[in-house]
Amino acid sequence: MVGLVLLGVLVLAAGGCACVVWAERGGPRWVRGVATVTLAASELVRRSEKNRRRSLNRTTSDGE
Known part of the structure; x- marks a missing residue:
């Protein structure tokens, strides 16, 4: 279950980064x-x- 949550966060982060690059263009x-x-x-x-x-x-x- 934790692995699925981490995978979901990774997908969202990668999608967000792709949108940042696309928005710059x-x-x-x-x-x-x-x-x-x-x-x-x-x-x-x-x-x-x-x-x-x-x-x-x-x-x-x-x-100290």
Whole structure:
């Protein structure tokens, strides 16, 4: 079951990346919408990872 969920996430990510490339080349409106959602989701993941690393650095430096 977990494998199917991971496969689904992989398919969605690959489809989102394909839409980003297609939108850059002037795809239809729905492709540009999917590309916008994909780029926004990637930005959220990037920011959350950056914040997580910062909080881990503060935790390790507080313990010393």
